[in-house]
Amino acid sequence: MLDNFGNEDNEEFDDFFDAEEIESALEKYKLWKENGTVYFKEEEIEALSYHFFIEGKRAEQLEILDHGLVLYPTNIEIMIEKANYHSIKNENDQALEVLIRAKLIAPYDSAIANLEGVVLTELKQFDEAEYAFDRALENCEEDDDLEIEVYINYAQSLCMGGNRKKAARIIEKGIQKYPKSEMLYNQLGLCFIEGNDFKNAINYFKLKVDEEPFNDNYWHQLGKYLEIAGQESAALNAYDYAGLINDKADNAFFSKAGILESRLEYDKAIESYKQCIRSDGDVYPYICIARCYLAINDSKLARYYLKKAQFYGDFIPEYQYLLGYSYLIEREPLVALPYFKRLIRSDDKDFASYKALMACYAELDKKKDLEAVNKKLKKSQGDLYYENWRGIASIFYLSEFVDLFAEILGEVRALKIYDNELEIVMTVIRYDQQPSMKNKEAIVNCMVDNFDDTVESVRTFCPELFISDEYFKLNYNLYKNDNNDEQ
Numbered sequence: 001m002l003d004n005f006g007n008e009d010n011e012e013f014d015d016f017f018d019a020e021e022i023e024s025a026l027e028k029y030k031l032w033k034e035n036g037t038v039y040f041k042e043e044e045i046e047a048l049s050y051h052f053f054i055e056g057k058r059a060e061q062l063e064i065l066d067h068g069l070v071l072y073p074t075n076i077e078i079m080i081e082k083a084n085y086h087s088i089k090n091e092n093d094q095a096l097e098v099l100i101r102a103k104l105i106a107p108y109d110s111a112i113a114n115l116e117g118v119v120l121t122e123l124k125q126f127d128e129a130e131y132a133f134d135r136a137l138e139n140c141e142e143d144d145d146l147e148i149e150v151y152i153n154y155a156q157s158l159c160m161g162g163n164r165k166k167a168a169r170i171i172e173k174g175i176q177k178y179p180k181s182e183m184l185y186n187q188l189g190l191c192f193i194e195g196n197d198f199k200n201a202i203n204y205f206k207l208k209v210d211e212e213p214f215n216d217n218y219w220h221q222l223g224k225y226l227e228i229a230g231q232e233s234a235a236l237n238a239y240d241y242a243g244l245i246n247d248k249a250d251n252a253f254f255s256k257a258g259i260l261e262s263r264l265e266y267d268k269a270i271e272s273y274k275q276c277i278r279s280d281g282d283v284y285p286y287i288c289i290a291r292c293y294l295a296i297n298d299s300k301l302a303r304y305y306l307k308k309a310q311f312y313g314d315f316i317p318e319y320q321y322l323l324g325y326s327y328l329i330e331r332e333p334l335v336a337l338p339y340f341k342r343l344i345r346s347d348d349k350d351f352a353s354y355k356a357l358m359a360c361y362a363e364l365d366k367k368k369d370l371e372a373v374n375k376k377l378k379k380s381q382g383d384l385y386y387e388n389w390r391g392i393a394s395i396f397y398l399s400e401f402v403d404l405f406a407e408i409l410g411e412v413r414a415l416k417i418y419d420n421e422l423e424i425v426m427t428v429i430r431y432d433q434q435p436s437m438k439n440k441e442a443i444v445n446c447m448v449d450n451f452d453d454t455v456e457s458v459r460t461f462c463p464e465l466f467i468s469d470e471y472f473k474l475n476y477n478l479y480k481n482d483n484n485d486e487q
Contacts, residue, residue, distance in 0.1 A: 022051050029064065040064075042072050049081050061085060076106050080115060087119050095119045110139040114150045117157060126161035133157065148178055152187045159194040167191045168204075182251065185217040189224060201225040209241075216246035223255060232259050232480075243275070250276045257288065263477055264467075266292040283309035290322050296467070299326040317343055317350070325356060333360035351384055355391045362399035370395075371404070389418065390425060394460035397429070424450060424457045432462045440471065447479040 025044040032038035040048075045068035052061035062085055068078040079102040086095035099116045106112060113136035120129035133154035140147040151174030158167035171188040178184060192201035205222035212218055223238030236259055242252035257272035270292045276285040286309040293302035303326050306319060313319040324339025337360045343353040354377055361370040374392065378385040385392070389412050396405035412418050424446050431439035443465075446454040455476065459466045466472065 022047050026051070032067075040068070040071060042068070042075055042078070045071070045075075046077055046081065049078070053085075058085070058089070074105050076102055076109060076112070079105075080111055083115055083119070087115065087122070090122070092119050092122045096123070108135075108139045110136040110141070110143070110150065111146060113139065114146065114153060117150075118153055121153075121157040121160060124160075126157060126163075129157045129161075130154075144178065148174060148181050148183060152183060155187050155191060159191055164191050164194055164197075167194075179215070180217075182217060185221050189221050192225070198225050198229050202229060209238075214245055216242040216249045216252065219245065220249060220252040220255070223252065227255065227259065232263075235259060247275075248278070250278065250282075254285065254288075257285075261288070261292055261295075263480070264295075264473055266296050283312050284316075287316065287319055287322065290326075291318075294322060294325055294329065297329055299330045302326045317347065321352060321356070328356060328359060328363070331363060333363040336360050349381060349384060351388045351391065354384075355388070355395065358392065358395050362395050362401070367401060367404075370401070374404070386412070386415070386418075390421065390457060390460050393425070397461060420450065421453050421457070424453050425461060428454075428457045428461045428465075431465070440465075440469075444472070444475045444479075447475060451479050 021043070025040070025047045028038045028040060028044065029048055032040070045064060048064045049061050049068070052058070052064065062082075065078060065082045065085060068075065069082065072078060079098055083095040083098040083102070086092070086098065096116070096119050099112055099119065102109070102112045103116070113132045117129045117132035117136060120126075120132055133150060136150045137147065137154070140150060151170060155167040155171045158164070158170065168188060168191045171184055171191065174184045175181070175188070189201060189205075192198065192204065202222065202225045205218055205225060208218040209215070209222055219238050219242035223235040223242065226232075226238055227235035236256055239252040239256035239259075242249045243256070246252075253272050253275040257269045257276070260266075260269035260272060270289050273285045273289045273292070276282070286305045290302040290305040290309075293299070293305065302322065306313070306323055306326070309316070309319055313323070320339050320343055324336040324343075327333070327336040327339075337357065340353045340357040340360065343350055344357065347353070354373065358370050358373050361367075361373065377392075389408060393405060393408045393412075396402075396408060409422070412422055427439075427442050427446055431443055443454065443458060455466075458472070
């Protein structure tokens with residue numbers, strides 16, 4: 001959790017405490033480590049604990065919390081922080097010991113009761129957890145955020161204990177009090193997910209939108225579960241209703257954009273992603289917009305939107321990938337190469353980056369480098385190599401490295417477990433080499449029983465058909481909907 005951030009990068013995260021206060025407390029901490037004679041105020045202990053937590057310095061956090069309890073043995077905030085420290089490390093018995101001591105000092109403190117409920121849930125003591133959450137709700141006073149958190153934790157505990165109906169009732173009670181809390185609506189839906197009960201989730205939220213037709217949160221939740229159930233057209237309608245009711249229904253606009261993007265309707269997806277953009281620091285819609293622009297080969301607009309997410313780019317691998325890919329489609333593989341190399345160093349199971357790196361070498365006509373990456377992947381990540389053989393073969397095919405293409409086809413054919421995929425690939429290649437309506441219809445016929453494999457093969461071996469052909473798009477949407485309805 002933010003373990004590798006430097007001090008500068010974390011300034012925005014220290015918003016609970018003044019930056020000067022933290023800097024001053026850190027100076028005192030250094031002196032204390034040197035000679036042990038420094039005296040800390042209570043708020044300095046809390047500030048240091050928070051800072052060390054953000055920095056991922058767990059040993060230092062525990063050290064300052066223990067010292068804080070030596071100085072202030074009845075400070076409830078420090079005791080809660082120490083219990084929370086143990087809870088995060090899954091040291092639940094130790095957390096419970098701290099909370100029991102805290103209850104002796106403040107028996108009606110709702111924050112203590114809430115954390116006690118969380119810890120007891122982890123220990124699978126569900127009846128005791130329920131009692132703790134009831135106590136927390138009874139004593140919440142003018143702390144809306146804490147009360148919402150208690151409702152959510154309470155429901156999660158009940159779900160874990162198998163009591164999903166009561167969990168739903170608890171969240172409904174919370175929604176009555178906080179009708180604008182999106183977190184509560186999300187948790188209500190999760191109560192159904194816990195039981196893998198999407199049909200009842202849909203029926204439940206249909207009833208809710210009938211009862212409260214101008215509640216955008218209920219429409220969004222209905223759309224979400226319709227989408228999970230594969231009813232994408234109905235989900236889009238639900239998201240549209242949510243957006244009509246509330247023009248700031250960001251999650252509904254984002255969910256709608258995701259469906260439109262999956263349907264290759266990139267222009268519409270971009271507009272919906274743009275409706276998610278607010279001034280609250282959420283930059284991911286910019287990255288999604290960039291991804292859509294790259295899908296329609298507009299690298300300049302893609303980079304324009306990526307630049308808006310630049311501050312967070314180093315922490316989001318997709319940002320780096322899309323930036324590299326924007327140069328690759330502009331046929332600047334030398335500029336693109338470093339991005340993909342860096343991503344592979346940080347995640348050697350990231351096939352998309354391997355494929356992009358090989359595409360760079362293919363574009364540069366560096367066959368030896370291409371072969372070296374291919375051999376390395378096959379040797380070190382054999383499962384990943386064969387699971388994604390089509391992506392690799394497509395690079396060889398599109399780059400006209402005939403011998404490499406023939407070699408991987410021979411390997412795959414010998415395995416005899418990818419015969420169906422192989423047949424579909426050859427159908428796509430037949431169209432690519434001899435474009436005709438007959439060969440195009442043969443591809444469409446493959447969609448009937450092998451939708452996903454056919455789409456993947458077209459996308460990788462004949463990208464122009466995938467992106468630009470209206471007949472293919474029409475059948476893609478038709479069979480995609482049929483496929484989802486069957487599921």
